[in-house]
Amino acid sequence: QKFLCSNCHNILKKALQTLCGHRYCSACLTWIVRNNKNAICQKCKEEDPNTLGEESLLAEDRAFGDAAINKEISELRVHCVTPGCSWSGIMKDFEEHQSLCEYALIPCHTGCGHVVMRRKLADHLENGCVNNVTVCQQCQCSLASSECQKQHQRKREIKEFPSIGFDYFLWFFFFQQSHSTSSASKDGCCFSEVGCAFRGSKEKIQEHEKSAVGAHMLLLLQHMRHLQGSLCPKGFSPRPELSLKSAGKSTCELQLENKLHVFENIVAVLNKEVESSNLEILAFRRQSELDQNIIRGLELKIAELHQCLMQKDAGLSSLHKSLLFSEQASYDGIFLWKITEVGRKLQDSVTGRTVSLYSPAFYTAKYGYKVCLRVYLNGDGTGKGTHMSLFFVVMKGDYDALLPWPFRHKVTFMLLDQNNREHVIDAFRPDLASASFQRPVNEMNVASGCPLFLPLAKLQSPKHAYVREDTLFLKCIIE
Secondary structure, three states: OOOEOOOOOOEOOOEEEOOOOOEEEHHHHHHHHHHOOOOEOHHHHHHOHHHOOHHHEOOHHHOEEOHHHHHHHHOOEEEOOOOOOOOEEEHHHHHHHHOOOOOOEEEOOOOOOOEEEHHHHHHHHHHHOOOOEEEOOOOOOEEEHHHHHHHHHHHHHHHHOHHHOHHHHHHHHHHHHHHOOOOOOOOEOOOHHHOOOOEOOHHHHHHHHHHOHHHHHHHHHHHHHHHHHHHOOOOOOOOOOOOHHHHOOOHHHHHHHHHHHHHHHHHHHHHHHHHHHHHHHHHHHHHHHHHHHHHHHHHHHHHHHHHHHHHHHHHHHHHHHHHHHHHHOOOOOEEEEEEEOHHHHHHHHHHOOOOOEEOOOEEOOOOOOEEEEEEEOOOOHHHOOOEEEEEEEEEOOOOHHHOOOOOOOOEEEEEOOOOOOOOEEEEEOOOOOOHHHOOOOOOEOOOEEEEEEEEHHHHOOOOOOOOEOOEEEEEEEEO
16 A cells, blocks of 8 residues: 555555655646645545644645655566566566557557557558558559559569560560561551551651550550450459550659658658657656656755754854853953954054944843943044043843933943053043933943043053953953
């Protein structure tokens, strides 16, 4: 049962497995989905109609190729069930055999309506097909190919055996005429032996022979019938289809007729090959359409997986930021900020590429105010280009509704001397009327602090160790 399609109940072809676990041929599933809106798996209905769920809905993009079952099917041992055929092999070779089986019944490609074995198709076309006709090049009549061949065979027999043909009687007559002791006189027609009574001068006789060809042929025919009894074999009877026209055929014309017949046979064979090729092309096109449907389904799945992956990446990024924040966050109102690559970041500030830097957020207490620092390495406002500016920023926090506003705590800034000799310290108390210290409406308020925190010359002076190994430390204390 596992090798049978849930729809057609035949051996699976390009098996697809649905979300409910049942298998369908690729073509069957495509047909069901295209011809039924919200198609339900028939097997699920048969097994237990009360358990139908979303996974029982059929859709091309909700099914996937079952490579394992396809491989098992391709290796099954099978035999041809066509009467008379003894072929046996594996399933993957069976389709090729079906297109070549000599015992398979196929319709005649001429459209005559007959269904014959593949091995007997050639005999049918030659002897029994009413649509397999050709136009005889001699008599211009439409005949079956076998009848046309018989007509040509009769004409070849007449050519090969002149003893029973018209050419022989002409030869016999002229032989008799040249050796007879009773030959015509010089002023008589050369056909006088068969009854022509014309006489005249040599010029008139030549003109008469050219103009009276038909009459002379009739006289010869009568003479031929008279001599038939003594010259023809017993039982021979002249064939009525022989005519003066056929008697006058040249060897060259007969050769051309033979070649034409050969070419007609070649064209018939090529037509059969073209018909077979057209059937194969049609099959390939159908298979290509099925493959394109599979490809489109896979592309949709890939797009869904890509979107899902992007969402997971965004989630991971958010988790990474949260983890980084939890590692760097301070909850006692004292925050130490380590800034690396000071030289590059100072140059970016000078060029305007990155004017300022924000510190990670920190808290004044476990459930206190959320704040951060903002530094302009090349200065801002009145200190731009001459001083390093340092500002304090009140941010929107989770517990703002429980805190008193405006923000009233004293803020102390420190730039640490890494030799522990001369730290730079500056402090201020908030201006309660300033919007910078009111409860935040947006993510953060306007920064407020010290635009002239430290001259750049002092920052870079070799006498002090504010920057060492391209790193500096800023400290903020909230009382």
